[in-house]
Amino acid sequence: MQRIIGIGGAIVDKILLGHGSGGRLMHQLIREHFAIEFDIKSLNDSTVLDRINPNRLAFTTDSYVVSPIFFPGGNIGELAVYGTVNDLAMVGAKPLYLTAGFIFEEGFLISDLKRILLSMANAAKRAGVKIVAGDTKVVNKGKGDGVFINTSGIGVVAEGVDIAPSKIEAGDKVVISGTIGNHGIAVLAERNGLSFDPPVVSDTAPLNHLVEKMLETTKDIHAMRDPTRGGLITTLKEIALESGLCIEISEGAIPVASGVIGACELLGLDPLYVANEGILIAIVMPDVAESLVKLMRQHPIGKNTNIIGEVAEAPEGMVLLRTKIGGTRIVEMLAGEQLPRIC
Amino acid sequence: MQRIIGIGGAIVDKILLGHGSGGRLMHQLIREHFAIEFDIKSLNDSTVLDRINPNRLAFTTDSYVVSPIFFPGGNIGELAVYGTVNDLAMVGAKPLYLTAGFIFEEGFLISDLKRILLSMANAAKRAGVKIVAGDTKVVNKGKGDGVFINTSGIGVVAEGVDIAPSKIEAGDKVVISGTIGNHGIAVLAERNGLSFDPPVVSDTAPLNHLVEKMLETTKDIHAMRDPTRGGLITTLKEIALESGLCIEISEGAIPVASGVIGACELLGLDPLYVANEGILIAIVMPDVAESLVKLMRQHPIGKNTNIIGEVAEAPEGMVLLRTKIGGTRIVEMLAGEQLPRIC
Numbered sequence: 001m002q003r004i005i006g007i008g009g010a011i012v013d014k015i016l017l018g019h020g021s022g023g024r025l026m027h028q029l030i031r032e033h034f035a036i037e038f039d040i041k042s043l044n045d046s047t048v049l050d051r052i053n054p055n056r057l058a059f060t061t062d063s064y065v066v067s068p069i070f071f072p073g074g075n076i077g078e079l080a081v082y083g084t085v086n087d088l089a090m091v092g093a094k095p096l097y098l099t100a101g102f103i104f105e106e107g108f109l110i111s112d113l114k115r116i117l118l119s120m121a122n123a124a125k126r127a128g129v130k131i132v133a134g135d136t137k138v139v140n141k142g143k144g145d146g147v148f149i150n151t152s153g154i155g156v157v158a159e160g161v162d163i164a165p166s167k168i169e170a171g172d173k174v175v176i177s178g179t180i181g182n183h184g185i186a187v188l189a190e191r192n193g194l195s196f197d198p199p200v201v202s203d204t205a206p207l208n209h210l211v212e213k214m215l216e217t218t219k220d221i222h223a224m225r226d227p228t229r230g231g232l233i234t235t236l237k238e239i240a241l242e243s244g245l246c247i248e249i250s251e252g253a254i255p256v257a258s259g260v261i262g263a264c265e266l267l268g269l270d271p272l273y274v275a276n277e278g279i280l281i282a283i284v285m286p287d288v289a290e291s292l293v294k295l296m297r298q299h300p301i302g303k304n305t306n307i308i309g310e311v312a313e314a315p316e317g318m319v320l321l322r323t324k325i326g327g328t329r330i331v332e333m334l335a336g337e338q339l340p341r342i343c
Numbered sequence: 344m345q346r347i348i349g350i351g352g353a354i355v356d357k358i359l360l361g362h363g364s365g366g367r368l369m370h371q372l373i374r375e376h377f378a379i380e381f382d383i384k385s386l387n388d389s390t391v392l393d394r395i396n397p398n399r400l401a402f403t404t405d406s407y408v409v410s411p412i413f414f415p416g417g418n419i420g421e422l423a424v425y426g427t428v429n430d431l432a433m434v435g436a437k438p439l440y441l442t443a444g445f446i447f448e449e450g451f452l453i454s455d456l457k458r459i460l461l462s463m464a465n466a467a468k469r470a471g472v473k474i475v476a477g478d479t480k481v482v483n484k485g486k487g488d489g490v491f492i493n494t495s496g497i498g499v500v501a502e503g504v505d506i507a508p509s510k511i512e513a514g515d516k517v518v519i520s521g522t523i524g525n526h527g528i529a530v531l532a533e534r535n536g537l538s539f540d541p542p543v544v545s546d547t548a549p550l551n552h553l554v555e556k557m558l559e560t561t562k563d564i565h566a567m568r569d570p571t572r573g574g575l576i577t578t579l580k581e582i583a584l585e586s587g588l589c590i591e592i593s594e595g596a597i598p599v600a601s602g603v604i605g606a607c608e609l610l611g612l613d614p615l616y617v618a619n620e621g622i623l624i625a626i627v628m629p630d631v632a633e634s635l636v637k638l639m640r641q642h643p644i645g646k647n648t649n650i651i652g653e654v655a656e657a658p659e660g661m662v663l664l665r666t667k668i669g670g671t672r673i674v675e676m677l678a679g680e681q682l683p684r685i686c
Contacts, residue, residue, distance in 0.1 A: 016679065017679065017683045017684075018679020018683070019679075020408075020572075020684070021572055021573065021677075021679045021682075021683055021685075022572025022573030022574075022577050022618075023572075023573050023577060023676045023677040023678055023679050024675075024676045024677065024679075025678050025679050026572075027581075027676070046401040046402065046403035046431050046434045046436060046496075046498075047401065047402050047403065048399050048400070048401050048434055048436070048500055049399060049400045049401070049402055052400060056391050056392060057391070057392045057395060057400075057497075058390065058391050059389065059390050059392055059440055059442060059475060059476055059497060060389035060390065060476050061442035061443070061476055061477060061478050061493065061495055062444065062478045063444040063445070063446050063478050063480045063493060064480075065363075065446055065480045065481075065482050067482075067486075087389045088389050090389060091389045091391055093389065097402055099402060099403065099404035099495050100404070101404045101405065101493045101495075102406070103406050103408055103446070103491055132402055133402055133404055134404060135404050135405045135406050135493075137406045137407075137408045137491075137684075138408075138683070138684075139408050139410075139488060139491075139684060140488075140683075140684070142485065143410075143487065143488035144486065144487060144488070145482060145483075145486035145487070148480075148482075148491070150404065150406060150444045150478075150493035150495075152442050152444075152493075152495030153389075154400075154402060154497060157391055228365065229363075229366075229369075230364065230365030230366050230369075231365075238370075275365075333365075333366045333367045333370070334364075334366040334367065335361060335366055335367045335368050336359065336360065336361020336362075336364045336366050336367075336368050340360045340361070340363065340364055340481070340483070341360075341363070341481075341482060341483070342364075
């Protein structure tokens, strides 16, 4: 599927500094690769969008620096599409448009670029969003690391949807949509040349279709988050701090795949802090929790949905873990993280 | 103005890998720096915006990898704000909201970060936009280059405004809002330890206020572009190709500061290809050109506005330069560019 970029007859199969400089090489790169995959005319300018209904807009950005860029179950390109789609979905927005900004290290293979662009185009199709504007820059060899991708996104928030950590209340149930730790372990395995049996693959996936179904059923979803960097505990701690309430979870209720448990034991990692890319936490009114879980389990990416805990008044800003052996302990964010450059 | 980030009593004046990992270090960095400068609560999630009038939206993105990050007249931070503001202004949009995504190289000085954030906050104020969401990532030492910044932006396009290269017509006048080459020469000078007398400083500036004034006067602006990477010629060539018309310019009418002329002679550069960050090209109906120029010259960043050429039917897709000595030559984009990493 690789295309060759030639200027003056020369065959160029790698990104050159000149590809980032606004001249003919850059235009050719955009025309022959980005424009085709993303079905757009140009990757350089502001795009005037079709008229959007006068709803509230959500706006988000994320840069992706995952290393390695290809890993079991995905690559940096689809991660960049789904990650930003998911950030929009977590405020209840229907994602519509993305931009994509690329920073290449000189020498990056055009064949790898092609693979990433194809995967981004497919991811955008699956999520139902359009990539409408973009940018390419090139830095000197040794001043980058293959490719970094930024995606920004906008979506519309329907009337009556108001999702934020500040909305949660004591008594609310904490729902998780799938097993934890898959993405982090998949990237770590690839980075270190490890393989597990059963294999662990990234859970990278768009959450917006699942969220759409959830919001069709109930507007009593108070908060949502995808537990990416820092994993489940860091995300719950953020919500606890922002709401000033306490979140209590039961270790035994948290779904973890056996492969992830095995890998974590081997590597001395705690799956509660390992990054995820295709699951969400929803904090919902208690009387809708059961029916919501039933609905979520019918969705292909929600099969392992479970209620893992609830919100309490106190102690304020805390996350409490009821362990499998019956104790309760306070859990905190790590200072840094177990695994850098996971997304 | 430097703040010290401490965890467990340790003094940390540099960016660590842990600052990009979603844990406590990252939250502290955001709380103590980004949140203060940008006057926002969090830099991590989708932001739901205030209701926007049901106009058409413009959406754009750009990554900034300029080297060095501080240069005469500006730095990477304000460049990132103004660059994206200007991309929106070039389609006639009123810029409203920006996101900011940072990729730090491990070891980046917190004091330099502070300087950049302050300058971004000031730039946003000057341009009249809000930075509403953001993201921070950290890559290992030797896998980045200090800091790269992505900004994405949205703006609204008023009724009746329809600005695009495809709208230009034979007979239209080509207007430039200021002297060319200042940004590229300023960055190059800093990179190579050169200084010029008179000194050359970057022209980095927000163009949206000037554009607003222009659009108040006339809707007969057919196309606009800020001639950044690749300079004046590359930008005109893009417009010629997109419109299928010919653009003829007069070398003698193009404003160039004497310092830039001198520097270009010394360095063997052609100012027509050197990057700009605070000027625009407007292609307008001939009968409004004179009054528009008069108006633009009254604006602080439009003092050197001039008509530099006009649009012709043929030869299709070409840019012709009438030289000072009376000849006419075809000018093309360079393959790469004279100066990599200029923005």
